[in-house]
Amino acid sequence: MGEIIKTEQLCYEYRGAEEQRVRALSDINLSIQAGEFVAIIGTNGSGKSTLAKHFNALLLPTSGNCYVNSFNTCDEKHLWVIRQDVGMVFQNPDNQIVATIVEEDVAFGPENLGIAPMEIAKRVEEALQIVGMTDYRQHAPHLLSGGQKQRVAIAGALAMHSRCLVLDEPTAMLDPRGRKEVLQTVKKINKEEGITIIYITHDMEEALHADKVIVMNQGTIVQEGSPACVFSQVSFLKSLGLDVPLAADVAQELRNRGIKLPQQIITDEELVVALCP
Amino acid sequence: MSIRLENVTYTYMQGTPYERVALQNINLEIKPGEFVGIIGHTGSGKSTLVQHFNGLLKPSGGNVRIDDIDLQQNKNAAKQAKKKVGMVFQYPEHQLFEETVFADIAFGPRNIGLSEAEIEIRVRKAMQFVGLEYDAVANRSPFQLSGGQMRRIAIAGVIATEPEYLILDEPSAGLDPRGRREIFSQIKELHIATGNSVILVTHNMEDVLQLATRLIVMDSGQVVLDDRPETLFWNHQDQLQSAGVDVPHIISLLQKLRSAGINIGECQLNAESVAVAVCEALRRQKHDQ
Numbered sequence: 001m002g003e004i005i006k007t008e009q010l011c012y013e014y015r016g017a018e019e020q021r022v023r024a025l026s027d028i029n030l031s032i033q034a035g036e037f038v039a040i041i042g043t044n045g046s047g048k049s050t051l052a053k054h055f056n057a058l059l060l061p062t063s064g065n066c067y068v069n070s071f072n073t074c075d076e077k078h079l080w081v082i083r084q085d086v087g088m089v090f091q092n093p094d095n096q097i098v099a100t101i102v103e104e105d106v107a108f109g110p111e112n113l114g115i116a117p118m119e120i121a122k123r124v125e126e127a128l129q130i131v132g133m134t135d136y137r138q139h140a141p142h143l144l145s146g147g148q149k150q151r152v153a154i155a156g157a158l159a160m161h162s163r164c165l166v167l168d169e170p171t172a173m174l175d176p177r178g179r180k181e182v183l184q185t186v187k188k189i190n191k192e193e194g195i196t197i198i199y200i201t202h203d204m205e206e207a208l209h210a211d212k213v214i215v216m217n218q219g220t221i222v223q224e225g226s227p228a229c230v231f232s233q234v235s236f237l238k239s240l241g242l243d244v245p246l247a248a249d250v251a252q253e254l255r256n257r258g259i260k261l262p263q264q265i266i267t268d269e270e271l272v273v274a275l276c277p
Numbered sequence: 278m279s280i281r282l283e284n285v286t287y288t289y290m291q292g293t294p295y296e297r298v299a300l301q302n303i304n305l306e307i308k309p310g311e312f313v314g315i316i317g318h319t320g321s322g323k324s325t326l327v328q329h330f331n332g333l334l335k336p337s338g339g340n341v342r343i344d345d346i347d348l349q350q351n352k353n354a355a356k357q358a359k360k361k362v363g364m365v366f367q368y369p370e371h372q373l374f375e376e377t378v379f380a381d382i383a384f385g386p387r388n389i390g391l392s393e394a395e396i397e398i399r400v401r402k403a404m405q406f407v408g409l410e411y412d413a414v415a416n417r418s419p420f421q422l423s424g425g426q427m428r429r430i431a432i433a434g435v436i437a438t439e440p441e442y443l444i445l446d447e448p449s450a451g452l453d454p455r456g457r458r459e460i461f462s463q464i465k466e467l468h469i470a471t472g473n474s475v476i477l478v479t480h481n482m483e484d485v486l487q488l489a490t491r492l493i494v495m496d497s498g499q500v501v502l503d504d505r506p507e508t509l510f511w512n513h514q515d516q517l518q519s520a521g522v523d524v525p526h527i528i529s530l531l532q533k534l535r536s537a538g539i540n541i542g543e544c545q546l547n548a549e550s551v552a553v554a555v556c557e558a559l560r561r562q563k564h565d566q
Contacts, residue, residue, distance in 0.1 A: 043453040044425055091451065145319050172451045175319045175480045176523045202453050205526070241455030246526050246548065253552030259559070268530050275555065276537040 004164050004196050005032040005055055005086075009064035012050055024050045025219045028064070034163065037190045037197040039207035039227075042216030043241045048200045051216070052166045055198060056086035068164075084113065087157025091169040093149035094142075102144075102152055103128065103137040109160040120159075127158035130193065131185050147178025151185050158189065164196040165189070171203065183209065204231065204243045208266060215240070228264040247271040280307040280330050280362070280442060284339035287325055291337060299325040301498045303339070307442065307476060312468055314485035314506065315478045317495030318521035323478045324367075326495065327444050330476065331362035360389065363440025367447045369431030370424065378422075378430050379415040385438040403437035406467050408459060425456040432460070436467065443467075446478040461488060482525040486510065486546055496520035527551065
């Protein structure tokens, strides 16, 4: 256990269209514990994905530091270890599949690490089992559904023995069934395998499943806490252009109409219990 | 006046080992002015279906008519008829290609053969509909703008051809909640202002509930349900579930509250209306005691 990712005064700037500097992240200080399930929410352009790309050194801070398992991401020596420790799953399932057969795709990462074939076979089998895709091991990935493709991508990270998985809107392009599959898989690897999850999403109902929610706006962290604590701030989140879980929204409307309700209602069940004790 | 499909069947890769029936015996009619939602899980045939509406796919069996013109029969007339149907694909921003926003949106109207003056009027109008400021962005490169703005440009390019039937395939995918709300309120305004038909293909039940006047549910290449959204969501939940479609969250919340004994009457399906209805029900309950 302990801290797996830490940032100190992390800033990131890039050159914009007319060569002017654009600050995408400013003064990000955060600490993510091993085994935590952290959701990051924020509007488009709030810096979520830019921040996530620092977690496995795809981007390096302009100033400040980012540490993965105490290794500074700026230190090139540790790049391989960092990339192995922190796996990434992106939004578009079609952009991250490299092989023509599912099990070969999952084996791609460990093969690149130079692991012995017997060990690779074992890891691939384990990984596919965890994400529930064993039956599809011989299938062509492009014929799978979106949710299945994302689960294959997750298996790829598991086969690398990554201890932390960063998922950048992994369900944005999926249908409701695919969304459920991916979210359940993510929860499972977090609970059963103890893998740290950093989950970027626009879907507040998905973010409810996290241990901790981080809210970003214009390149800074504006709120951080348990889902109950973050999502009960209905008007604040709406002012940022975000949604809130339906139950929290209805609870706030009820409070506005003089109904006395506890402050932290975020799920349907909590709302029902509060109204019908 | 309508888009009409009669006994339409479509088979992918016919005559090969990969042959797969994507649509089976579809009969339906989309009338002018309707706002139709088409839902169904991935692979249910939604996109294949809408690609028949403007002749992008030719049915393997059956026929498609736009305003009584059979797309298979009359080549020239069919070409004119297809122009009445505008299609916004998934992730339409990937199809932007011109150097300026203006040129990109003008591409469609120019292909129809409009005059330059008319083209500019169309472009301005389309940009206004999707909430893009003409003076600020018309001469910029579309590739310098944000994803949400690029999406709007792509939609404006189709709107500028003034289609009588506008098809949108997942127009809000990948946008944040604010972007999604904005796009949908603009589509709604457009629908009201022009009175044209809108056909919306989506996974998002909440959006369908707020917008559509009619809902078509697809499963395994067939139309399994076709009715008003409220009717479907309240009365056909089992069929929706077997089609792999979720009931909107707000409806399941209302059901939970009702089964917990709060006697909520009819209400509109948004958080505020639900809250009002709950207050009403609680007051009545107190009164009765």
